[in-house]
Amino acid sequence: MTAHSSAPVIEVRNVRKTYGEKVAVDDVSFAMPPDAILGLLGPNGAGKTSLIRMITTITAPDSGTIYFSGAPLSGYHPTQIGYLPEERGLYKSMYVGEQLLYLGQLKGMSARDAEDRAREWLAKFELGGHWKKKVEELSKGMQQQVQFIATVLHDPKLLILDEPFSGLDPVNANRMRAEILRLHAQGTAVIFSTHRMEQVEELCEYIVLIDQGRNILQGKVREIRREFNEHRYRITYAGQLPPAVGQHHHLLNPTVSTVDIKLQPGEDSNDLLRSLLNLGVQIQGFQELLPSLNEIFIKRVTRLDQSTPEEALMATPSSAHANR
Numbered sequence: 001m002t003a004h005s006s007a008p009v010i011e012v013r014n015v016r017k018t019y020g021e022k023v024a025v026d027d028v029s030f031a032m033p034p035d036a037i038l039g040l041l042g043p044n045g046a047g048k049t050s051l052i053r054m055i056t057t058i059t060a061p062d063s064g065t066i067y068f069s070g071a072p073l074s075g076y077h078p079t080q081i082g083y084l085p086e087e088r089g090l091y092k093s094m095y096v097g098e099q100l101l102y103l104g105q106l107k108g109m110s111a112r113d114a115e116d117r118a119r120e121w122l123a124k125f126e127l128g129g130h131w132k133k134k135v136e137e138l139s140k141g142m143q144q145q146v147q148f149i150a151t152v153l154h155d156p157k158l159l160i161l162d163e164p165f166s167g168l169d170p171v172n173a174n175r176m177r178a179e180i181l182r183l184h185a186q187g188t189a190v191i192f193s194t195h196r197m198e199q200v201e202e203l204c205e206y207i208v209l210i211d212q213g214r215n216i217l218q219g220k221v222r223e224i225r226r227e228f229n230e231h232r233y234r235i236t237y238a239g240q241l242p243p244a245v246g247q248h249h250h251l252l253n254p255t256v257s258t259v260d261i262k263l264q265p266g267e268d269s270n271d272l273l274r275s276l277l278n279l280g281v282q283i284q285g286f287q288e289l290l291p292s293l294n295e296i297f298i299k300r301v302t303r304l305d306q307s308t309p310e311e312a313l314m315a316t317p318s319s320a321h322a323n324r
């Protein structure tokens with residue numbers, strides 16, 4: 001089991017998973033750079049959970065291979081992975097402390113280490129006084145924080161977080177976000193699965209977009225946003241916008257002080273700026289608008305036979321054909 005520090009922390013190679021007739025993951029490949037935060041995205045039923053369950057060795061691929069730091073996944077690797085599933089899975093009638101000790105030891109920790117670390121983490125989340133409380137006595141958000149602690153307790157090399165912030169108030173969501181970023185800064189790789197694109201933009205440097213079991217887009221968020229660039233600019237102006245601007249340019253999203261303009265074929269940003277100055281616009285700001293991940297997501301997973309992109313997002317894979 002040779003591990004190479006420069007090897008991708010996770011590499012998925014030509015992985016396929018079926019459940020009976022249903023192909024849930026269809027020949028997916030991607031490599032996750034060491035220490036990355038990677039967003040695993042896709043509409044409902046795309047195959048994300050199926051993929052995560054194979055990475056965590058809960059299930060095995062029908063074909064293809066998954067490598068962890070350069071070595072094929074084995075029974076040893078789960079001790080290096082912390083997985084926070086979307087369906088939370090704590091034992092409701094167990095005491096918080098007892099549960100964390102049990103789960104830590106399942107991941108190979110000594111009882112002593114597990115207790116020290118669990119107390120440290122509970123204090124961080126202001127749950128220090130809850131060691132002897134039953135999980136069912138905690139609020140939903142508190143239970144989620146305890147499950148997060150169970151996920152990170154053994155100091156895994158790879159964290160897999162499925163909708164980690166759902167159900168948390170903004171203060172607790174920020175605290176968890178700060179802890180995830182701190183772990184990442186210390187070298188922990190993170191796979192983050194969510195439907196909340198603004199969270200992906202905030203946290204992830206890389207994304208893999210899955211649709212109908214297939215990997216349809218992957219790479220650095222910054223490069224993908226450039227690739228989908230529609231050459232739109234936001235102009236902030238003082239006073240009134242001269243009416244002639246609307247005759248020369250296609251105006252989008254006008255407000256009292258801003259307007260978005262898409263470049264015409266053959267036009268560059270200098271041409272646009274010059275034209276606006278010539279038309280008498282009092283420019284206060286001029287900013288290129290890159291598409292949001294939300295826009296890119298909707299564009300990529302829009303199906304030909306759906307009337308609106310939003311409907312496409314809600315579509316079940318069996319009812320639609322991919323537009324690719």
Ligand SMILES: Nc1ncnc2c1ncn2[C@@H]1O[C@H](COP(=O)(O)OP(=O)(O)OP(=O)(O)O)[C@@H](O)[C@H]1O
Binds near residue numbers: 022024042044046050
């Ligand atoms: N145990 C199973 N038996 C049969 N089909 C399954 C099973 N698990 C998942 N599937 C099917 O495989 C496909 C992919 O499901 P999966 O749960 O991986 O999607 P997902 O991307 O995680 O979706 P969501 O965002 O809704 O959680 C779906 O069509 C689902 O119905």
